[in-house]
């Protein structure tokens with residue numbers, strides 16, 4: 001998004017573009033493309049240049065005056081704050097059988113893809129219809145696929161992570177009202193975001209320990225490796241490539257591989273970054289146990305405005321609820337319960353199934369809507385061992 005600016009208004013961090021206009025017709029137009037450094041700015045001011053074109057979308061955050069900042073179009077934080085995704089069309093029980101098939105097919109596809117790339121084979125056509133099925137299932141009842149992704153925790157993380165990031169990125173994109181085509185690309189990008197890991201040596205990728213600096217350097221190449229690999233396939237949309245290369249970038253500029261910051265990171269890149277970390281935190285791994293969802297969300301919340309774009313984490317939390325589906329919780333009256341349905345209007349007051357009373361007596365999964373008058377509030381998240389039951393089994397998730 002280009003904008004003409006006079007030399008006296010130019011600031012360090014603004015991104016100058018060469019628009020290709022003739023030097024003969026515009027001899028005083030500065031057009032050396034790139035981000036302005038303090039030295040360049042000093043040199044330009046001493047020269048005879050009078051103006052330049054800048055690309056508002058590529059300027060560093062803070063380099064634009066408010067009136068130009070306000071001209072930047074449709075970023076996620078400008079989506080209506082009150083936007084809510086459409087309600088489910090069927091119950092979770094009705095959607096679960098189809099969601100289970102979609103999840104299993106996606107998991108097989110992720111496995112074939114990751115293992116195939118390692119062997120030099122890649123089958124892209126099978127991925128797109130799969131993403132269509134994911135979106136269709138989310139439209140019917142998003143809780144069904146979410147619960148399969150996040151409550152089973154039985155399969156290999158390498159592959160479930162691809163499916164989980166695909167499902168939750170599409171869910172997030174849908175939840176903030178992105179157009180259908182971008183939701184589709186976000187889902188596909190989520191599925192393919194880590195393909196570069198297939199090109200990382202297995203002894204580093206699967207090391208059950210902390211990586212040393214050299215190994216970490218190799219590991220951090222995976223966004224670029226994935227981007228290059230996918231780019232060779234002409235059928236891959238640009239948005240999908242963006243997710244592959246941007247999902248480890250950070251709002252503050254401290255990420256990799258490019259150290260992009262602020263609005264230089266695409267909206268879907270920001271979505272994938274948040275979902276990627278949420279899935280990693282809330283997944284069971286060889287070296288760490290399960291973390292309650294609300295704890296993972298509170299860690300993300302503490303990273304807002306630093307690693308993550310301001311406003312984005314808050315939207316993700318609003319979408320999942322402070323206590324997402326499947327969270328084990330303790331209530332004010334001492335009962336222990338499992339969240340069976342998030343409440344976007346009142347995120348602290350979801351529907352639950354009561355599992356145990358204060359004395360530890362079985363309550364037979366009695367449904368309870370905590371948003372109703374007189375119902376107890378949630379005191380804290382608890383671990384499944386405190387609940388004495390598997391939340392997935394309580395919810396009837398196979």
Ligand SMILES: [Fe+2]
Nearest residue numbers: 193194222247
């Ligand atoms: Fe990654």
